[in-house]
Amino acid sequence: MKSFRADYVFPVYADPVKNGIVTVDDAGKIISVTDSNNPPPDGGPIEQLSGIITPGFINAHCHTELSHLKDKIKTGGGLVSFIKDIQTVRGADQQLVNDAIEKADNDMYDNGIVAVGDISNTNHSIPVKTKSKLYYHTFVETFGFLPQNAEDVFNKAINVLNEFKPLPVSITPHAPYSVSKELFKLIRKHSEIGHNLISIHNQECEDENKFYRYKLGGFLDLYKHFGIDIEYFKPQARNSMQSIIPLLTNKQKVLLVHNTCTNLKDIYFIKRFDRKINWCFCPKANLYIEGKLPKIELFVDQGFNITLGTDSLASNDKLCLLSEMRTIQQKFPAISTARLIQWGTLNGAEFLGIDDEKGSLEAGKTPGLNLITGLDGFKITPESKVRRLI
The missing domain is CATH 3.20.20.140 (Metal-dependent hydrolases)
Incomplete structure (x- = not known):
């Protein structure tokens, strides 16, 4: 399994999660979306990222x-x-x-x-x-x-x-x-x-x-x-x-x-x-x-x-x-x-x-994960970029 933590996670079907953590399995299936107060149960390493995580x-x-x-x-x-x-x-x-x-x-x-x-x-x-x-x-x-x-x-x-x-x-x-x-x-x-x-x-x-x-x-x-x-x-x-x-x-x-x-x-x-x-x-x-x-x-x-x-x-x-x-x-x-x-x-x-x-970050789905960086708060700027995580 892999876990990614970002400033915010946008599940889309629910409100953004501050200091959100997304955990996926090797096939890219969503295991969980949590926050830093509720880390994923496997206790594995979490990749720290700056920006927001969204579905593909x-x-x-x-x-x-x-x-x-x-x-x-x-x-x-x-x-x-x-x-x-x-x-x-x-x-x-x-x-x-x-x-x-x-x-x-x-x-x-x-x-x-x-x-x-x-x-x-x-x-x-x-x-x-x-x-x-x-x-x-x-x-x-x-x-x-x-x-x-x-x-x-x-x-x-x-x-x-x-x-x-x-x-x-x-x-x-x-x-x-x-x-x-x-x-x-x-x-x-x-x-x-x-x-x-x-x-x-x-x-x-x-x-x-x-x-x-x-x-x-x-x-x-x-x-x-x-x-x-x-x-x-x-x-x-x-x-x-x-x-x-x-x-x-x-x-x-x-x-x-x-x-x-x-x-x-x-x-x-x-x-x-x-x-x-x-x-x-x-x-x-x-x-x-x-x-x-x-x-x-x-x-x-x-x-x-x-x-x-x-x-x-x-x-x-x-x-x-x-x-x-x-x-x-x-x-x-x-x-x-x-x-x-x-x-x-x-x-x-x-x-x-x-x-x-x-389309959304829900357990059981395989939506892909994107990281968007270069935002001004939540505003998209000329410096904003997208990077595929999985």
């Missing part, structure tokens, strides 16, 4: 198969430009792609991440995921805004999904502006009969809402750029999220990712529907692409599960949840470190359905 992080939204695009796409160009650039530079030597996925996997491990909700359009990440120390749930992402292509797109997604099995995997829509109503319905039908988590990009820019409300804005140029005839599409007179929520299943948990332009009316709209909605924020990617952050304070204490993600290295300089927490706290200082840690651990584990093993 859960990266609820990533695209490891885009890892070879690091530093390839300019910042601040907006989502429409970003999508065009991705399609232009995405193609690369397969070995380069594979090596970048493996490096991303190793980097996330080193950054204290223990589980990942990973978006995939191909089977490229299977070899890495099969041997990884991390838990992955793969979301096979569908694109198809033309109604007549819905069945073909869905069947291709089923083929990719079958390649990933028996790894945890599901089929998901990409975004409101890239999935037709017909394709949404096929995914919903598939989700009614088995376990099929959903993770959908939501309201990343104002143009997405403009397109759905008025059929105006930058997405018209995007469809023209890709030669997609959207004559059939009629403006919905409401935001994109409000338009697609009725098309989503109420049988599965749904993760709405980014939410850069989601407003309070949208949040209240969701409350009127019987949907298992979770939110995910990837603030560094939002700044990279759009130069703006979601109004995260609007989502706090609304009764929803909030998680954190890194997005991809095409839109970020590192895959590190502590960096995402720092970015949020710099803009929203009222959001406490304890709350951010819950978003980045237990909440992500609950969405992925692995909270029986990960």
